[in-house]
Amino acid sequence: MDIFDFSDGREGYYGEYGGVFLPEILHATIEELLECFRECKADPKFWQDYVSLLQNYSGRPTPVTYLENLSRELGGAQIYVKRDDLNHTGSHKVNNVMGQGLLTQRLGKKRVIAETGAGQHGFATATMAAKFGFDCKIYMGAVDVARQRPNVFWMENLGAEVIAVEDGQKTLKDAVNECMRDWVTNMADTHYILGTACGPHPFPEMVSWFQSIIGMEAREQIVAQTGRLPNRVYACVGGGSNAMGLFQGFFDEPNVELIGCEAGGEGVGSYMHSARLAYDDASVGVAQGYKTYFLQNDEGNMSETHSVAAGLDYIGVNPIFSYLHDQGKVRFEAATDAEVKETLKLTMRTEGLIPALESTHGFVVALKEAATMAKDEIVLVNMSGRGDKDIFTIADALDDAKWKSFICGKADQYRAEKK
Amino acid sequence: MGLEAFIAERKQDKDLLVMAHVVCGYPSFEDNMQELEIMAEAGVDLVELQFPFSEPSADGPLFVRANEQSLKAGTTVDQCFEFMAKVSARFPFKVLMMGYYNTVFKMGEELFVQRLREAGGVGYILPDLPVEESANLHQLSADAGIEPIILMTPTSSDKRLAQLGAASRGMVYAVARKGVTGSKTNMGDDVIALIDRCRQHTNVPIGVGFGITSKADMDFLRGSADLAIVGTAALQTWEDSGAEGLKAFFADLLA
Ligand SMILES: Cc1ncc(COP(=O)(O)O)c(C=O)c1O
Numbered sequence: 001m002d003i004f005d006f007s008d009g010r011e012g013y014y015g016e017y018g019g020v021f022l023p024e025i026l027h028a029t030i031e032e033l034l035e036c037f038r039e040c041k042a043d044p045k046f047w048q049d050y051v052s053l054l055q056n057y058s059g060r061p062t063p064v065t066y067l068e069n070l071s072r073e074l075g076g077a078q079i080y081v082k083r084d085d086l087n088h089t090g091s092h093k094v095n096n097v098m099g100q101g102l103l104t105q106r107l108g109k110k111r112v113i114a115e116t117g118a119g120q121h122g123f124a125t126a127t128m129a130a131k132f133g134f135d136c137k138i139y140m141g142a143v144d145v146a147r148q149r150p151n152v153f154w155m156e157n158l159g160a161e162v163i164a165v166e167d168g169q170k171t172l173k174d175a176v177n178e179c180m181r182d183w184v185t186n187m188a189d190t191h192y193i194l195g196t197a198c199g200p201h202p203f204p205e206m207v208s209w210f211q212s213i214i215g216m217e218a219r220e221q222i223v224a225q226t227g228r229l230p231n232r233v234y235a236c237v238g239g240g241s242n243a244m245g246l247f248q249g250f251f252d253e254p255n256v257e258l259i260g261c262e263a264g265g266e267g268v269g270s271y272m273h274s275a276r277l278a279y280d281d282a283s284v285g286v287a288q289g290y291k292t293y294f295l296q297n298d299e300g301n302m303s304e305t306h307s308v309a310a311g312l313d314y315i316g317v318n319p320i321f322s323y324l325h326d327q328g329k330v331r332f333e334a335a336t337d338a339e340v341k342e343t344l345k346l347t348m349r350t351e352g353l354i355p356a357l358e359s360t361h362g363f364v365v366a367l368k369e370a371a372t373m374a375k376d377e378i379v380l381v382n383m384s385g386r387g388d389k390d391i392f393t394i395a396d397a398l399d400d401a402k403w404k405s406f407i408c409g410k411a412d413q414y415r416a417e418k419k
Numbered sequence: 420m421g422l423e424a425f426i427a428e429r430k431q432d433k434d435l436l437v438m439a440h441v442v443c444g445y446p447s448f449e450d451n452m453q454e455l456e457i458m459a460e461a462g463v464d465l466v467e468l469q470f471p472f473s474e475p476s477a478d479g480p481l482f483v484r485a486n487e488q489s490l491k492a493g494t495t496v497d498q499c500f501e502f503m504a505k506v507s508a509r510f511p512f513k514v515l516m517m518g519y520y521n522t523v524f525k526m527g528e529e530l531f532v533q534r535l536r537e538a539g540g541v542g543y544i545l546p547d548l549p550v551e552e553s554a555n556l557h558q559l560s561a562d563a564g565i566e567p568i569i570l571m572t573p574t575s576s577d578k579r580l581a582q583l584g585a586a587s588r589g590m591v592y593a594v595a596r597k598g599v600t601g602s603k604t605n606m607g608d609d610v611i612a613l614i615d616r617c618r619q620h621t622n623v624p625i626g627v628g629f630g631i632t633s634k635a636d637m638d639f640l641r642g643s644a645d646l647a648i649v650g651t652a653a654l655q656t657w658e659d660s661g662a663e664g665l666k667a668f669f670a671d672l673l674a
Contacts, residue, residue: 021520023477023546025572025597027579167483168473180476185598187574286521286547287474299496300525301473 003251003320004205012201015326016284017292017319020200022180029187034202036107041209046102053098054213057131058088060095062214064221064380069350070367077231077373079366080380081353082218082246089127091120091356091385092214092242093195099210101128104191111135111190115179117144117172117238118311118358119151120385121195126160128193136160139178141171144310150389169304172238172314176288196239197318200289204319208244214382215249222380232257232369235382236361237332238274238311240318242384247330257331260321261365263307264334272306276317277325278334284322292319308337308393309357311385335364341397343367344387356385357393422541422566422589425513426624426645429464435641437673438465438626440517440650442485444494445471446658448502454657454665459510461669465646467544468506470499470518477519477546479601481651481658496522500538507539515568516543523548523556532559542566542589550586557586568592571617573609584620592648593617595629601651604630606639614643634671 003014012018020030040046054060063086067079084092097114104112112134116122122138129136138155142164145152155162168174176199183192197207222230233250235243237260250256265273274295276282282293285300294316295303307313324330335343340357343364347353355363359382366381373379387394395403420428429436439458441451458466471489475482499516507514516535523531523545535543542565548556553567560567566589571580573596583591593613595604604610610627617625627640628648640647649672656668 019552020549021547021552022549023572024549024570024583025574025594027549027572028574028576168487173474177474177476181479181599184477187597283525286524287519288476289547291524296473296521296525298525300521301471301490 003323012205014320014323017290017322018201018204019291020289021286021291022200022289023184025184026187029183030200032107033191036103037202037206040103040106050099050102050210051213053102054095058094058098059086060213061217061221062086064218064225066225067351070347071370073350074367074371076375077370077377077379078226078375079370080222080225080230080378082214082380082382084214084242085355085359085383085386089120089124090388091124092211092245092382093121093385094124094127095213095245096195096207096210096241097121097124097128097193100191100193100206101132101134104134104193105132107191109189109191111137111186112193113137113139113179113182113190114193114195115172115175116140116151116195117175117313118309118356118385119144119148119155119389120311120356122155122160122162123151125193125195126155126158129160130158137182138162139165139175139182141165141169141174143170144172144175147393148310148389149392171305171310173288173302173316180289196241197244197320198239198288198290198292198316204290207241208248208320211241211245212248214242214245215247218246218380219249222378226378228378229253229256230378230380231255231373232259232366232379234259234261234362234366234379236261236312236358236384237317237321238263238314238358239316240321242382244318244320246382258329259365260330260332261361262332262334263309263312263361264336264339265306265308267336271303273334274305274307274313274315275332275334277321277332288316290316290319292316292322308340308397309361311356311358312361333365335361339364344394345398353383354387355383356387357390359384360387421564422513423623425541426464426590430624430645435637435644436464436646437462438467438628438646438648439463439653440467440469440648442469442471442482442489442654443499443502444489444492445485446488447492448498450657451502453662454653455506455510457662457665457669459512461666461673463512463669465513465515466506467515467517467650468499468503470496470516470522472519472522475519477599479599479651481654482600485654496526500534503538503540513541514539516540518543518545520545520548528556528559532556532563532565535565536563540565542568544568544570544592546570550583553586561588566590570594571613571620573597573613577616577620580616580620587621587623590624590626590646591617591621593625593627593644595627595631598629600629602630603632606636610639611643634674637672
């Protein structure tokens with residue numbers, strides 16, 4: 001199955017989802033981007049350069065780790081984890097960013113902009129911009145700036161300007177809107193490094209292409225380690241880029257089940273979540289440049305979303321997943337905030353792994369299901385990022401007294417220095 | 420009377436028409452009505468009623484806030500159509516719907532065209548709906564005598580302008596510069612060049628918008644454009660100095 005073989009007149013569409021819904025002023029920019037992307041995709045040398053950049057700069061290939069303790073403890077399927085947390089900057093976001101960085105060079109542009117939720121995409125973009133010598137501006141919702149300060153700190157120290165977006169819900173979708181506004185003004189010298197497989201064509205295809213490196217590696221690694229393909233493959237789904245990346249390694253395998261794990265927030269019926277496909281609250285709409293399932297009201301205005309994980313706290317989902325969901329090719333489940341906190345404690349204590357809050361959503365569903373599966377079955381989970389960035393949120397969730405007294409001490413010290 | 424005929428009629432005794440803009444329900448529908456009274460009094464020819472949307476990504480800060488506040492106050496699509504019906508019955512200017520495509524998509528294109536017509540609207544501006552995606556809506560509009568306003572921009576190639584020109588009905592909205600609504604445009608040779616390029620690809624009247632704030636801008640456009648489109652500057656004036664300010668603003672603009 002090649003979902004990127006578009007039929008005539010349906011370029012950029014996956015079933016009824018996808019497309020390009022942008023102001024006319026960006027038409028030429030998107031055409032230019034599409035043409036450049038087509039050249040890159042057709043050029044084997046481009047992919048080689050991309051892979052060697054990630055090998056030498058970001059530590060690819062990332063390993064696949066067998067979770068022996070947890071598999072034994074749960075007594076079900078054998079659990080394996082793809083370790084994209086071991087990338088430079090701590091998440092899979094860097095794959096897409098390095099790819100688009102090379103593409104920005106080809107476009108001859110000197111400035112990059114990006115939206116970010118958890119800050120991982122912004123962090124990776126700021127890193128790439130420093131390395132490639134681009135000017136860099138990152139838009140981030142003010143709510144996310146407050147909850148992901150460590151990433152803001154690194155972005156700024158890497159030389160990027162971070163803008164806290166005060167519009168709307170002050171989260172990821174609002175940062176995307178601000179990027180659009182910047183782009184319609186500065187497209188002549190600026191490339192918009194969209195951070196997930198959403199937005200107008202060719203972004204869903206392009207981001208999926210760069211992230212496919214996860215699935216290519218993982219397939220080879222799991223077969224090498226276990227002699228076979230996994231039964232089920234899990235990944236968290238914000239916009240859907242890490243999941244698309246991993247799943248592409250298994251799309252053609254009828255016996256591998258693919259499970260996308262969305263943010264259930266406070267659960268079914270709470271209307272405080274970001275589950276577009278796992279719950280029944282979303283409907284098809286057009287916003288942020290593309291058509292997909294959005295969490296919105298009957299009049300098409302977007303609903304408030306929620307997740308403990310800033311990187312999953314988003315109204316829309318990759319149009320490819322909307323299509324694969326309709327086709328029954330990918331199953332969608334949700335993990336709640338409460339489940340995520342429990343599972344994070346478990347993976348830390350039993351395996352010494354600290355997944356990002358986003359990635360932990362995949363672990364929740366995988367561990368729940370693995371426990372019910374046979375011992376000779378195999379599950380593979382994507383650890384899309386590491387949890388270091390979440391130290392403040394996790395410390396709050398765990399109500400860690402020692403951490404709090406440390407922060408109070410630091411605050412006292414800064415106050416004293418100010419005087 | 421259709422939009423193009425209306426513009427032709429109004430142009431018989433004026434060389435440059437004015438299209439103004441209000442965001443429905445911001446600051447309130449009562450404020451909107453007062454603003455429109457002032458606009459009608461001053462002789463404004465066309466008005467865009469913006470239906471608020473939660474993701475107004477083609478708008479600048481002032482309109483972003485207006486969209487957000489209006490929705491927060493509970494503005495619905497029904498209210499916007501009711502307001503449009505009242506406005507088009509009451510004033511001599513013609514009324515267009517301005518908004519984002521999701522509002523239309525969720526309601527259904529057929530129902531949208533029908534409701535717009537029933538409310539007395541003569542056309543619509545949907546900045547995030549490209550011509551590639553418009554075939555069905557444009558057909559429905561043509562059947563109902565409603566005009567889809569096409570946008571032409573400084574970044575549009577000649578090939579693209581030809582495509583846009585072929586789809587243009589009623590009038591064309593020429594976007595004077597890159598960017599979002601709100602900031603000032605330096606009216607210069609490139610704006611005139613844009614209008615000239617647009618004219619090569621369409622026979623319908625051309626309105627120029629984005630950043631028009633003053634009589635000087637009007638004087639500049641006179642003889643080149645058919646309409647000047649005034650958005651942010653009017654709302655800013657309303658916010659800064661209320662009814663008196665807005666009267667003075669339009670009196671100066673249309674002097
Ligand atoms: C570690 C991590 N995983 C997952 C995501 C979700 O994005 P996507 O669904 O595109 O992989 C994010 C987004 O910020 C992230 O930081």
